[in-house]
Amino acid sequence: MKLKNARKIAQIAAFAISNLGFLSVLKTGFVCPFLYCHGCPFAVFGCPIGVLQQFIVNGQFPLFTIGSLGVYGMLLGRAFCGWACPFGTMHDLLSQPNAKRSIQARNYWYTKYIILFLALALAWIALDTVFCKFCPSGSLFAAIPFRLLYPEAVEFGLFFYIHMFTLALTIVLALLISRFWCRYLCPLGAIAGAFNKVSIVNIRLDEKRCKKCFLCLEACGMKITKLEDIGNSTDCILCGRCVEACPEKALSFQMKGSKCKGC
Amino acid sequence: MKQKFNLNFFLLFAFFSFLILLGRNEYFIIVERFVKLICTSCIGI
Numbered sequence A: 001m002k003l004k005n006a007r008k009i010a011q012i013a014a015f016a017i018s019n020l021g022f023l024s025v026l027k028t029g030f031v032c033p034f035l036y037c038h039g040c041p042f043a044v045f046g047c048p049i050g051v052l053q054q055f056i057v058n059g060q061f062p063l064f065t066i067g068s069l070g071v072y073g074m075l076l077g078r079a080f081c082g083w084a085c086p087f088g089t090m091h092d093l094l095s096q097p098n099a100k101r102s103i104q105a106r107n108y109w110y111t112k113y114i115i116l117f118l119a120l121a122l123a124w125i126a127l128d129t130v131f132c133k134f135c136p137s138g139s140l141f142a143a144i145p146f147r148l149l150y151p152e153a154v155e156f157g158l159f160f161y162i163h164m165f166t167l168a169l170t171i172v173l174a175l176l177i178s179r180f181w182c183r184y185l186c187p188l189g190a191i192a193g194a195f196n197k198v199s200i201v202n203i204r205l206d207e208k209r210c211k212k213c214f215l216c217l218e219a220c221g222m223k224i225t226k227l228e229d230i231g232n233s234t235d236c237i238l239c240g241r242c243v244e245a246c247p248e249k250a251l252s253f254q255m256k257g258s259k260c261k262g263c
Numbered sequence B: 001m002k003q004k005f006n007l008n009f010f011l012l013f014a015f016f017s018f019l020i021l022l023g024r025n026e027y028f029i030i031v032e033r034f035v036k037l038i039c040t041s042c043i044g045i
Helices: A003-018 A048-057 A063-076 A079-083 A086-094 A111-126 A136-149 A158-176 A180-184 A187-193 A215-219 A241-245 B007-022 B026-035
Strands: A201-205 A251-255
Touching: A003 A079, A003 A086, A003 A241, A048 A063, A048 A111, A048 A187, A048 B026, A063 A079, A063 A187, A063 B007, A063 B026, A079 A187, A086 A136, A086 A158, A086 A180, A111 A180, A111 A187, A136 A158, A158 A180, A215 A241, A241 A251
Parallel strands: none
Antiparallel strands: A201 A251
16 A cells, blocks of 8 residues: 555544544543644544643643654654644645645744744633634634534624634645644644654664655655654654655654664 | 663663553553543533
């Protein structure tokens, strides 16, 4: 099976599993490894960023969530962004990396760390889940489905309109810039990206085979600019587009710590 | 394919697993207070 097809199946499966909570007994207390709002009426998992904020508001240290994010990161790094995240899937649908209309915006990789810091700091200062009130993922997967499911029981509040605005803005920017949210704003991507260098599963470059054609970098949805950043940069979502694009088969998914004969 | 044992990786993985174990009660807080009870103010409704 081609990686592209495998990725699509994984993304559909992740979306389906995330929405199995239509029965109360199917709802769990695990945090998901991607940005998916637990405000969704069918949510099975807690959103890690939402849970981190809630615990800060409650004055508790989120051991379980931090441990879970650490384990997810150490196993697969940012692969969840490329293979599972429903909001990332929406970005894939809106903008292909090689599309002519896609703007090759400069790589301000650190902005997502600023957003992460602000999300946690504002929760501590304002004693409220401030980031959740603006999160476009929450708009798409929670606010809209909730409004559709309960059209008469609820009223629109100010933050509903703010949600619609941030979602519309994100969609427009995602049409122009490939994986806009994932590259610049996702606070969970910031956490997961920090584990790329130590994660078990990674992408390895065989330098003997590499002809420096840079087709891998052209295919990259996250617009990574250096060969050595593939699999290591906090931006790499291990989607495997580079692996597919390489005509020399110089890139491959590898388990960290393993040595292959050709490398 | 040879496998190389990485002690640092093992220790870090053990550390995060230990955190999960320490905070295992939070599982019930997350499911009861956050996943089952939808924060309507968060989504503006």
